[in-house]
Structures are given as structure tokens and as C-alpha cells.
Amino acid sequence: MGMIDPMLAEFAQEMATTRKMLEILPEKHLGWKPHPKSLSLGRLASHIAEMPAFASKALSTEVFDIDPASGKPLSYKPLDLKTVKEILEAFDKNVADASAAMKTAKDDQLLKTWTLQAHGKTVFTMPRIAVLRVMVFSHVFHHRGQLSVYLRLKDVPLPSVYGPTADSKGM
Secondary structure, three states, X not given: OOOHHHHHHHHHHHHHHHHHHHHOOOHHHOOOOOOOOOOXXXXXXXXXXXXXXXXXXXXXXXXXXXXXXXXXXXXXXOOOOOOHHHHHHXXXXXXXXXXXXXXXXXXXXXXXXXXXXXXXXXXXXXXXXXXXXXXXXXXXXXXXXXXXXXXXXXOOOOOOOOOOOOOOOXX
């Protein structure tokens, strides 16, 4: 068994749970923000949809500059999808691509470092396996939690995540 195998099982489970949250997005409220400093509901959901793509980036590159210095083409443009259908399509594609990339990852590849930069300056450098855990898994979980608060504030019944919710009546 490789180091990635337990993570693949977790990824499949957590992405299925995340998709349940994205499926219940109220299209009419995608532009809504709970606070002026907050992302809109649609932008937050778009961000969740794009995060699995960083698994493929981390496994196929050594350095990724999220916002290259002036004069270089922007290598990353945040998604700001306009419909629930677009959000689900992007999420499904990115999850499939991430799963495929992780399934072929070898232990030595997972232990090699990966660097995230912004404007040519290092944000962090860590082993790729840690990048998957922090930047992909934990990052999605964090924003999925935010999304559940947004949905609760819009009175959308929440699905079960790790057990029943006040809305799910069991599982």
C-alpha cells in the first residue's frame, strides 16, 4: 500500500459530502454575502469547486506562482461561476482530475517538495503529501464549513456531513 491510498479513500468520501453541499446551493442567492467583507455565496462555492485542481498542480509542478510578477501571464485566475450547474461541473471535473493524479502518485513523488509563490515570493514550501492535506483537503473542509453557515443563514436545509444535522432527521 502506498502513502496515498488512505488519502484517496478520504478524498472520495469528503468530496462526495462536499458535492452534497454544492447541490443544494440556491441559485437565486449566489450573489448574496453575509457581510460586506465576505465572499458571495457563488464565489465561495466556486472556490470550493476549484480547490481540488490544486492536487493536480501540486503533483505535476515543483513551483506554482499564484500571481506572477508584472509582465508575466497570470497563471491562476479564480473561478467565479454564475450557475449551480457550472459550479457542479467544475467541481466534478477537478475532483476527477485530482483523483486520477493522486492514484498515480508514488511515495517518492509525494515526499518531494512543492512551493507556492505569489509575485515570485514564497508563500510556503512543503512536501507534496502535506500540500494535498493542507491546501486541498483541509482547505476544502474549511470552506465547506463556511458554506454551511451561509446556507443556514439562507434557511437552506443542510445535509448530513459527519452525522445528522437539525435538518437531516437521521442520515
